Amino acid sequence: MRYFWTFFWTFLLVHMLTYVAGSMVGSAYDFMTASILGAAASVFIFVLAAVIPDEPVNSHH
Structure with missing residues (x-):
């Protein structure tokens, strides 16, 4: 399920970024x-x- 949500939100945010950057x-x-x-x-x-x-991480003491 985490793969689906990661893909879903990445897909939406990249589309938003592409739209805004293209408009600029x-x-x-x-x-x-x-x-x-x-x-x-x-x-x-x-x-x-x-x-x-x-x-x-192990400590180096």
């Missing part, structure tokens, strides 16, 4: 470009979460 530059909104960027950002987040260790 003056270019047209492209749904396909935003979808590809949203999918790529989701994959990047999944890989980043898998690479970061989640066990506690």
Whole structure:
């Protein structure tokens, strides 16, 4: 379920970012470009979460 929600929110936020950035530059909104960027950002987040260790760090005393 966490993968679904991560993809869902990443997809929406990347579409919002693409729309706002395109409006600031003056270019047209492209749904396909935003979808590809949203999918790529989701994959990047999944890989980043898998690479970061989640066990506690031992102290060096």
